[in-house]
Amino acid sequence: MDTQWNFRxxxxxxxxxxxxxxxxxxxxxxxxxxxxxxxxxxxxxxxQHLNFxxxxxxxxxxxxxxxxxxxxxxxxxxxRNSVGCILLFDLxxxxxxxxxxxxxxxxxxxxxxxxxxxxxxxxxxxxxVRRQVRRTEAEALAKELDMAAYVEVSSKxxxxxxxxxxxxxxxxYQQFRMGRIPIPEGWHGLTVGSPIRTEDSExxxxxxCGCT
Amino acid sequence: AQIGAAHDKFANVxxxxxxRQACLRKLADVQVRPVQLVAPRPENPPRSKSPLxxxxxxxxxxxxxxxxFDLSLPGKRASRKGSNxxxxxxxxxxxxxxSSLSYGLEGEESPDLLKRHVMKExxxxxxxxxxxxxxxxxxxxxxxxxxxxxxxxxxxxxxxKEILFGNMPxxxxxxxxxxxxxxxxxxxxxxxVGACFLERKENFQVYERYCQNKPRSESLWRxxxxxxxxxxxxxxxxxxxxLDSYLLKPVQRLTKYQLLLKxxxxxxxxxxxxxxxxxxxxxxxxxxxxxxxxxxxxxxxGYE
Numbered sequence: 001m002d003t004q005w006n007f008r009x010x011x012x013x014x015x016x017x018x019x020x021x022x023x024x025x026x027x028x029x030x031x032x033x034x035x036x037x038x039x040x041x042x043x044x045x046x047x048q049h050l051n052f053x054x055x056x057x058x059x060x061x062x063x064x065x066x067x068x069x070x071x072x073x074x075x076x077x078x079x080r081n082s083v084g085c086i087l088l089f090d091l092x093x094x095x096x097x098x099x100x101x102x103x104x105x106x107x108x109x110x111x112x113x114x115x116x117x118x119x120x121x122x123x124x125x126x127x128x129v130r131r132q133v134r135r136t137e138a139e140a141l142a143k144e145l146d147m148a149a150y151v152e153v154s155s156k157x158x159x160x161x162x163x164x165x166x167x168x169x170x171x172x173y174q175q176f177r178m179g180r181i182p183i184p185e186g187w188h189g190l191t192v193g194s195p196i197r198t199e200d201s202e203x204x205x206x207x208x209c210g211c212t
Numbered sequence: 213a214q215i216g217a218a219h220d221k222f223a224n225v226x227x228x229x230x231x232r233q234a235c236l237r238k239l240a241d242v243q244v245r246p247v248q249l250v251a252p253r254p255e256n257p258p259r260s261k262s263p264l265x266x267x268x269x270x271x272x273x274x275x276x277x278x279x280x281f282d283l284s285l286p287g288k289r290a291s292r293k294g295s296n297x298x299x300x301x302x303x304x305x306x307x308x309x310x311s312s313l314s315y316g317l318e319g320e321e322s323p324d325l326l327k328r329h330v331m332k333e334x335x336x337x338x339x340x341x342x343x344x345x346x347x348x349x350x351x352x353x354x355x356x357x358x359x360x361x362x363x364x365x366x367x368x369x370x371x372x373k374e375i376l377f378g379n380m381p382x383x384x385x386x387x388x389x390x391x392x393x394x395x396x397x398x399x400x401x402x403x404x405v406g407a408c409f410l411e412r413k414e415n416f417q418v419y420e421r422y423c424q425n426k427p428r429s430e431s432l433w434r435x436x437x438x439x440x441x442x443x444x445x446x447x448x449x450x451x452x453x454x455l456d457s458y459l460l461k462p463v464q465r466l467t468k469y470q471l472l473l474k475x476x477x478x479x480x481x482x483x484x485x486x487x488x489x490x491x492x493x494x495x496x497x498x499x500x501x502x503x504x505x506x507x508x509x510x511x512x513x514g515y516e
Contacts, residue, residue, distance in 0.1 A: 073508035076507075
């Protein structure tokens with residue numbers, strides 16, 4: 001049976017080819033990492049439950065877009081049903097960082113007038129010696145584009161993977177509570193589920209979040 | 213005295229580990245080259261039970277492992293009072309752990325092995341895909357004709373199966389009756405998979421129609437996504453996600469084949485069937501491009 005949830009957020013994972021979108025999602029969902037990168041098919045979409053404040057369960061609907069980078073009309077099906085976007089670039093491939101601005105613009109143009117909450121992720125932080133993007137410039141870009149945060153992540157070493165997802169979810173939640181995310185008719189990026197209970201009685205089968 | 217014994221044991225184990233490392237290193241050295249030289253036709257002795265490891269590897273690991281155990285662990289084995297069969301079991305476990313560990317560490321597998329791995333994933337995900345399509349067709353599409361549920365069905369959905377599901381039955385038939393078997397036939401010979409894609413190029417056109425209908429389907433879905441009928445179906449199917457997610461599956465799947473073909477090509481340098489793989493990749497990319505273009509066209513001109 002489906003776990004009871006109070007909010008459902010659609011989150012799409014975007015970014016250039018080979019920045020590691022599937023590995024990132026796989027690490028988060030399955031807790032695994034394929035060293036030799038033998039799983040090009042990745043996972044298409046997944047569900048994860050998060051608990052924030054006591055009694056608040058958020059159902060994250062996560063969309064992997066690997067393989068669609070060049071086929072934007074296709075990936076738009078996912079953008080349309082998302083309220084959050086994790087934009088990935090590869091810290092060891094400068095050009096993938098240079099493309100962040102274009103991705104951001106394109107998504108905003110497409111979902112307009114709906115709101116999209118972004119988190120910028122510098123991926124493959126384990127490749128420290130091959131780093132081509134400084135943390136400060138990535139942070140500056142995230143700030144300039146009004147993103148929720150910039151996080152450096154290694155799916156290989158499992159560093160900050162959950163943090164990235166939790167950050168975007170938390171930001172969506174807060175913005176919604178502040179009334180900044182309207183829900184237009186027929187849009188399913190953010191859905192309100194069962195009302196929030198004051199006491200947190202039943203333990204979640206798949207609670208993932210240790211943050212408060 | 214106990215400390216001494218423990219010391220001895222520790223030294224023993226250390227020696228064993230070193231032996232083992234040396235063996236594995238030697239193996240790794242020997243393996244990479246011969247496999248590449250012999251490349252096109254790996255022999256297939258009957259002992260190819262494990263799909264993950266080629267028979268060659270399995271045999272080698274077994275024998276070398278036994279060797280190192282025999283050398284370094286006579287004392288330990290005697291003290292373990294285990295029967296022969298038990299001993300073999302233990303060794304087997306050990307072997308599996310070690311071999312997977314060494315793969316992880318070295319990160320260098322033979323191209324044949326890598327190709328098999330990709331092929332295995334393709335087949336496994338294809339099976340899941342076929343199952344999921346079937347669950348949608350039975351759990352939603354067929355239920356629209358179920359008299360017991362007709363009370364829940366909103367009027368706007370009546371006789372709209374074709375719009376909501378498009379030609380999903382056709383896609384299902386193609387994959388379940390034809391393509392899955394094609395792929396399964398390539399498990400041992402991944403390089404032949406290029407020919408499969410080329411041979412079924414026409415069949416893949418079903419996706420074009422599916423995607424062209426997608427915007428119409430989505431707009432219908434938006435009008436009735438909250439209705440009790442869908443909730444009931446989803447509950448029965450125990451799906452975590454709603455029908456809209458499953459209606460995207462074919463689109464999602466179509467974008468994945470090209471990734472897999474690219475991956476296979478990476479490990480097929482110099483293979484004789486490489487041009488077929490390239491042809492298959494080009495065909496899949498072409499199809500994606502035309503699907504993408506038509507979705508773009510529809511997004512501009514209508515239905516939404």
